[in-house]
Amino acid sequence: MRRVGIAVAGLLILAMTSPRASADENSRSLVFQLRFTGLVATASWTTCPEPEIGDVCVDTDVLAFDSATREGKLRDRGPTLRTFTFVYRVVGGEFGTVLVAEWFGGTETAAVSGTPRLTRATADGTVPVLLCSVFDPAAGFACPDEVAVDLSWTGAGALTRLAEHDVARNEFRLENTWTRGWQRTATVSGSLGDTVLGTLSAAELLRVRQGEVVVQHPVP
Helix, strand or coil: CCCCCCCCCCHHHHHHCCCCCEECCCCCCEEEEEEEEEEEEEEEEECCCCCCCCCEEEEEEEEEEEEEEEECCEEEEEEEEEEEEEEEEEEECCCEEEEEEEEEEEECCCEEEECCCCCEEEEEEEEEEEEEEECCHHHCCCCCCEEEEEEEEEECCCCEEEEEEEEEECCCEEEEEEEEEEEEEEEEEEEECCCCCCEEEEEEEEEEEEEEEEEECCCC
16 A cells, blocks of 8 residues: 655654755855654544555555744744655555555645643644646546645554654765654544545644755865
8 A cells, every 4th residue: 555654753754844055154065954842643544444456545654744934044934744645556566556646645734732741632724735647537536725734633642752863874875864753642533524535544743843964065
């Protein structure tokens, strides 16, 4: 099945923004700096928890943020809500599945909030669809204009500490990334407009501080 990869380290920052290069005044090196602080609520559903050949399946993913980001000297604070939907046919064999349609949306005007210890979170807003492709019109799927999100998360698992740090370097590049905070699994209730969500396959609440610094040295 097609699924949005949601990793704790790195991808939360990329889901919010993209790096902006700034030249170091004392050298020709380029420095990229990103910071992320706040709440993250994620959820994934599938209409095919046990897919069989011939099934047409819908996988849906939601990312909700109430956070502050800093990119160099630029700062931004507020909610962000993103949805991803993949429709595919199970064919088996070498390919496994064939994509039927997909659409993605995002907004920064939704209401997203959560409790400090991740016992509960909510996301409410209308998400405009920004990208949509229908590869098999005969399957009966069309591009929606928007997705109405009304979701509530309830913490279900144990509160787990996060402490991750990774440094990668070579002669021309240094990458330093870290994540600190808390996470727990969750249950989710609510709706995404007319989307048939099916079975909840994963849900999580996180409250984290993340950072990424990349230094790109000039190639001789």
